[in-house]
Amino acid sequence: MDKFIKNKLVFAGIIGGCVSLLIILLAAGAYFEIIQLKLADNFYHPRGLGQNIVVVKADEKSEDVSAGFGPHELWDRSIYAKVIANIGKYKPKTVALDFFFRVPKNTRSDAELKDALQNSNIPVIIFTGNPERRSGKLFQKGETGKESLPLELFSSIPNVMVANVKVFRDADDVIRRIYPGVMNEATNTFYDSFAFGIAKRVSPQGQDIISNVPLEDGQMLINYASTPGSTENNYPSISLADVFTENYQSINNDPAKFFENKIVLIGPTAFSYRDEHPTPMSSKTNMSGIFIHANAIQTILEQKFLRNMSTVEKILLIMALAFLSAFVFMYTRTRWSVLYLFAVPTIYTVLAPFAFDHGLILDLVHPYLVLAATFISVYVYRYGTEFKQKMELKGAFEKYLNPGMVDKIMAHPEQMKLGGEKREVTVLFTDIAHSTAISEKLTPESLVALLNEYFEAMSEVIMANGGTVDKFEGDAIMAFFGAPVAQTDHAALACKTALQMRQKLVDLLLKWQTDPPLPGGEPKPQIDFRCGLSSGEVIVGNVGSLHKFNYTVMGDIVNLGSRLEGANKKYETHTMVSEKTAVKVNDRFEMRVIDTIRVMGKKEPSKVYELIAEKGQLPANVTELLKMYSEGINLYYERKFAEALAKFQKILETYPDDGPSKLYRQRCEVLRDFPPKPDWDGVYEMGSK
Secondary structure, eight states: OHHHHTOHHHHHHHHHHHHHHHHHHHHHTTTTHHHHHHHHHTTOOOOOOOTTEEEEEEOHHHHOTTTSOSOGGGOOHHHHHHHHHHHHTTOOSEEEEEEEOOSOOOHHHHHHHHHHHHHSSSEEEEEOOOOEEETTEEEEOOOOSTTTTTHHHHTTSTTOEEEEOOOOOOTTSOOOEEOSEEEETTTTEEEEBHHHHHHHHHSTTGGGGGTTOOOBTTBEEOOOOSOTTOSSSSOOEEEHHHHHHTOOGGGTTOHHHHHTTOEEEEEEOSGGGOOEEEETTEEEEEEEHHHHHHHHHHHHHHTOOOEEOOHHHHHHHHHHHHHHHHHHHHHSOHHHHHHHHHHHHHHHHHHHHHHHHTTEEOOSSHHHHHHHHHHHHHHHHHIIIIIHHHHHHHHHHTTTSOHHHHHHHHHOGGGOSBEEEEEEEEEEEEEETTHHHHHHTSOHHHHHHHHHHHHHHHHHHHHHTTOEEEEEETTEEEEEESOSSOOTTHHHHHHHHHHHHHHHHHHHHHHHHHSOOOTTSOOOOOOOEEEEEEEEEEEEEEEEOSSSEEEEEESHHHHHHHHHHHHHHHHTOSEEEEHHHHHHHTTTEEEEEEEEEEETTOSSOEEEEEEEEETTOOOHHHHHHHHHHHHHHHHHHTTOHHHHHHHHHHHHHHOTTOHHHHHHHHHHHHHHHSOOOTTOOOEEEEOOO
């Protein structure tokens, strides 16, 4: 069961499927419909207006008593008759009236309007009624009375088309779409909507102009081009009162240019008509119904339709995004998952207006929900099966492994198994001098407290330089550089660490002088340590049993490093490094040759060096010491033992505590009196530590 739960591939699929199902159900329930509508509204923008649509406005001026005809409820139909006649002089393509001719006025005015309609160029009359929506279509109940008059009078005219102006608002009370028309059940007659009817009448394509109109729930989305309340981004217009009086100053006294071969829409814009509606083009300014019809007509004539993603398209998008995201989040590191989480919706958001301009309104809600739900689900799963385990591992290892090692374990816990790899590293060994004598003077509690503080201080230096603390053994420390994270300058880092550990010990001893006693009541003793460094190729990896193993290094250089640490005692030095280490850092550190040795089990001898300081940080007196020491060593290897002896004696007169000089003085005294064989190579055979 545990193995199944940790099967990331299976659970990525399960999460992808569950998220897909959840979001598809939310989409089907239209729970976020208003949010989708509002977000899509941001993509509507003013675009090129149709040059063949103009508007005659029944505006406030037309209702003004002095300049117009007073309240529109009192208007005689002879007013419309004269306006139609005046427009007809300039041969418009069609004249369409957006008024409700619900009841007869009087015989004279109705007759005048009828005559004007008979003589006009394809006028369009509308009626409202109270149609019902059924299965994506509009149906008009069989009513008689006011809806049949005066339409009965006008509909008998051959060039008059009766249309419907009914529109429905979306859930947020905004008009975004229109129906193609309405079916009158009483007469079994289909009446085109205002925009559809006009488009069919004026287009050379006739009925075919509407054949490609995409309908959603039986309605066409209006691709708005004009801005309400704007003079620059709106259809050309003129007051109905001015057309009645033939006052064309507002259109530069050029009515022919204004009306000729144009679709002339006559409709109300005055506030008293209550014919203003919210549209996607503005959340603050409503648009008059006649301008909404103008935008719908332009949408059809230009064939620049809009459509939302279909149900199938939404389902495919949701599923593809859910499964892809589940696998990405499951198999990538957190930072890449977060990058994906922000990059994908950003790209999608950038593409949304581009798609809108090409007629497709993308789903602007559910893809984002898919990403969020998938991310949360996957990372809840990963926390329970992966991250929690990693945090426990990190808490266990970070106290004694360097940050690089901890990060590697966190990124690849599967590597915490038996096995290894070849790697070039530098090992560092330290051991406290005279530790036996020190431990005999301390209680066990005091000794442990002292060592813990010492180990803590030294470990901080090692890990600060990228080293890995391999183990604490008694009072000894083993560490290495160059693994698990490769470090090209591992030798230099190890040398730097050894020098910093020496300085850290100085600081620690000063602190101990004023520290309280140890748990056993003893004062903290003054201690010293010896250090050995060795570089070369090792096997690095996890070594041990299936139930208990350590990340460590193995190889000849490990043994050599341990031997060099112990050899400091013989030469009375603090830090000894192998020849391979010295070659790598010679340009960065001050060193001196200590001896040429042959380690037990090895045929080839190698030189060993004492690490003294970083370049440029050598005291002047030490510089003089090293100069004389170098001269003495050269004389020694040239078999000039008497001269070498004199040189080392001179050094000890000034520097009586210099261990290597004391050792070589003893050797020179012996070799001067008992010269070596001719095949003497100056190599010292180093036995066990």
